[in-house]
Amino acid sequence: MKIATAAYPMDVFDTWSDYEAKISDWVSEAAGQGADLLVFPEYGAMELATLAGLDVAGDLEASLGAVSERIPDADALHLRLAQDHGVHIVAASAPVFDPALGPRPVNRARLMTPSGTVGVQDKQIMTRFEREEWGVVPGGPLRLFDTALGRIAILICYDSEFPLLGRALASADLLLVPSCTEKLAGYWRVRIGAMARALESQCISVMSSTTGDAPWSYAVDTNCGAGGVFGPPDTGFPPTGVLAEGEIDAPGWTYAEVDTAKVAHVRADGVVLNRLHWDEQGPRAGAPQVVPLA
Numbered sequence: 001m002k003i004a005t006a007a008y009p010m011d012v013f014d015t016w017s018d019y020e021a022k023i024s025d026w027v028s029e030a031a032g033q034g035a036d037l038l039v040f041p042e043y044g045a046m047e048l049a050t051l052a053g054l055d056v057a058g059d060l061e062a063s064l065g066a067v068s069e070r071i072p073d074a075d076a077l078h079l080r081l082a083q084d085h086g087v088h089i090v091a092a093s094a095p096v097f098d099p100a101l102g103p104r105p106v107n108r109a110r111l112m113t114p115s116g117t118v119g120v121q122d123k124q125i126m127t128r129f130e131r132e133e134w135g136v137v138p139g140g141p142l143r144l145f146d147t148a149l150g151r152i153a154i155l156i157c158y159d160s161e162f163p164l165l166g167r168a169l170a171s172a173d174l175l176l177v178p179s180c181t182e183k184l185a186g187y188w189r190v191r192i193g194a195m196a197r198a199l200e201s202q203c204i205s206v207m208s209s210t211t212g213d214a215p216w217s218y219a220v221d222t223n224c225g226a227g228g229v230f231g232p233p234d235t236g237f238p239p240t241g242v243l244a245e246g247e248i249d250a251p252g253w254t255y256a257e258v259d260t261a262k263v264a265h266v267r268a269d270g271v272v273l274n275r276l277h278w279d280e281q282g283p284r285a286g287a288p289q290v291v292p293l294a
Contacts, residue, residue: 001149001260003174004035004253005227007246008092009212010047010220012054019048020077027078030253031085037149038253039227041208042107042123042157042180044092045074046220057216060134064095064105071096075110075118082112088149090208093123093156093178095136106139109154109178111147119145121154124165134219142168150174150260157181160193166201170275173260175205182222184248195230195241202232202267202275204243204258211249227254234270236262 006026013019030038045067049057052066071094078091089112095105107123107130122139123130130136142165145152153172157179159165169175177194181187191207198205209225226246231237236259244256267275 001036001258002034003037003039003206003229003256003258004030004033005039005206005208005229005246005256006041006044006253007209007211007226007249007251008041008044009251010044010210010214010217010223012050012057012216013047016051016073019051019074023074023077024081026253027081027085027087027089030255031087033253033255035087035253035255037088037090037174037206039090039176039178039206039208040092041210041225042093042109042178043220044178044180044210045071045094046214046217048074048094050216054216058218060218063217063219064134064136065097067094068097068105071108075112078110079112079116079118082114083116086114088113088147088152090154090176090178098139101139102137104135104137107136107156108139109156111145111152111154113147115148119143121156123156124159125162127158129219144169144172152176154178155197157190160190160197160205160207162193163196163200166197167278170201170203170278172201172203173263174258175201175203177205177207179207179225180210180220180223181225184224187225187248191228194228198230198241199232200274200278202234202270202273203263204260205230211251224249226250229254229256229258231258231262232266232270232274234272235266237266
């Protein structure tokens with residue numbers, strides 16, 4: 001299959017039609033290049049807040065509600081595009097108020113399929129900004145999606161930096177990591193996490209990013225990132241583990257041709273078998289012996 005992963009700039013919109021045209025153009029471009037799976041980034045949906053005016057978009061609390069109110073329409077648009085183009089799309093994650101989960105919003109990514117089905121994945125562990133200033137909270141549980149492209153899982157940005165979350169999704173062929181990072185250090189934290197999870201689970205990880213400035217929003221005002229597709233540096237994959245990487249802060253799609261049969265092969269007969277040997281850590285991961293060498 002062919003994967004397209006985004007370095008996505010956020011814009012100011014006067015009308016819904018402007019947003020619809022932008023998303024339609026992005027999807028059409030990737031589908032035109034033969035992509036089967038399109039991955040938009042974390043919090044890319046914050047641009048929807050500008051439809052309520054820049055005063056609302058610039059207010060931390062008001063922008064949450066403004067975006068959440070637009071998500072049903074945004075999801076309908078992405079689902080229609082997925083069906084029209086015959087592609088799978090991970091829509092840019094968004095703050096969503098879900099009454100079933102409580103009074104505060106969760107950070108939710110949505111996976112649209114060409115068959116018309118939708119899966120949702122909420123962020124598990126919140127960054128300091130989300131928990132200390134914005135009031136975005138952890139959402140529903142981790143999910144594993146059985147799709148026509150294989151087993152897909154999503155770890156949103158910071159979640160990719162936690163090995164036990166990755167281990168819970170060790171059956172995934174594709175681990176998608178939508179991200180939103182403001183500086184190069186943040187991009188590399190998430191990228192290192194995505195690559196480490198690919199190594200541990202011997203799978204393919206896919207990182208998308210927001211990019212560029214959005215001065216109308218305190219939440220996503222500066223962004224630094226690139227698209228990237230990674231695998232284990234082992235049998236059937238590049239020695240660096242890098243299948244594709246975009247240029248930092250260059251908006252657009254990064255493409256990679258991937259074969260999930262290679263995931264099955266490296267898990268069964270790689271030079272190393274990290275996924276199989278994971279449980280051997282347990283008995284050996286107790287408190288270390290302290291050895292004085294003075």
